[in-house]
Amino acid sequence: MWYYEKKLQYPVKVSSCNPRLAKFLIEQYGGADGELAAALRYLNQRYSIPDKVIGLLTDIGTEEFAHLEMIATMVYKLTKDATPEQMKEAGLGAHYANHDNALFYQNAAGDAWTATYIQAKGDPIADLYEDIAAEEKARATYQWLINMSDDPDINDSLAFLREREIVHSLRFREAVEILKEERDKQKFF
Numbered sequence: 001m002w003y004y005e006k007k008l009q010y011p012v013k014v015s016s017c018n019p020r021l022a023k024f025l026i027e028q029y030g031g032a033d034g035e036l037a038a039a040l041r042y043l044n045q046r047y048s049i050p051d052k053v054i055g056l057l058t059d060i061g062t063e064e065f066a067h068l069e070m071i072a073t074m075v076y077k078l079t080k081d082a083t084p085e086q087m088k089e090a091g092l093g094a095h096y097a098n099h100d101n102a103l104f105y106q107n108a109a110g111d112a113w114t115a116t117y118i119q120a121k122g123d124p125i126a127d128l129y130e131d132i133a134a135e136e137k138a139r140a141t142y143q144w145l146i147n148m149s150d151d152p153d154i155n156d157s158l159a160f161l162r163e164r165e166i167v168h169s170l171r172f173r174e175a176v177e178i179l180k181e182e183r184d185k186q187k188f189f
Contacts, residue, residue, distance in 0.1 A: 008070050009067070010070060010160040013153035013156070013157070016151070017080075019079045019082040019090035021149055022074070025154075026106060026108050027145075028067075030107055031108065032107065034068075035064050037134075038061070038135075038138065039068060040118050042058075043057065043058065046058055056172070056175050079092075082101060136169055138165045
């Protein structure tokens with residue numbers, strides 16, 4: 001059971017309307033390495049992982065939903081005052097035609113989110129290595145978004161998210177070591 005605090009995990013401020021930046025941020029909303037895919041991956045994998053690390057997947061999966069909420073807030077704030085012409089100029093014309101400025105699970109190229117983004121092998125160590133890779137890809141994407149952005153307020157929030165991806169990667173690495181030690185002792189998988 002979760003308790004929802006009606007506030008973002010980290011404040012999201014936007015300096016100005018910028019649908020072009022929003023188009024890029026959508027990658028972390030509905031892309032293969034985005035927050036939705038991560039949250040669902042971890043909360044799904046937790047059912048086939050040993051008890052020693054099940055809580056870690058639950059905690060990080062839940063936090064990824066908080067990150068999804070932050071990205072949604074950024075995209076919304078960057079597009080809420082955009083005109084149809086600005087959306088079109090930003091490469092979001094098709095998005096506007098289908099959704100106005102509503103959020104939709106898609107990547108920056110406009111491809112809809114798909115369950116094929118979620119990996120689950122059933123082997124705990126293989127899954128955790130997949131999770132480490134996912135966190136590192138998300139970290140890299142956040143860095144690239146910061147590199148493309150000239151909005152210091154957005155960059156502050158993106159830097160927070162980038163740092164959380166690093167922490168998650170480190171936690172998954174620790175979990176791999178715990179399970180390797182357990183595997184070597186008990187030969188349970």
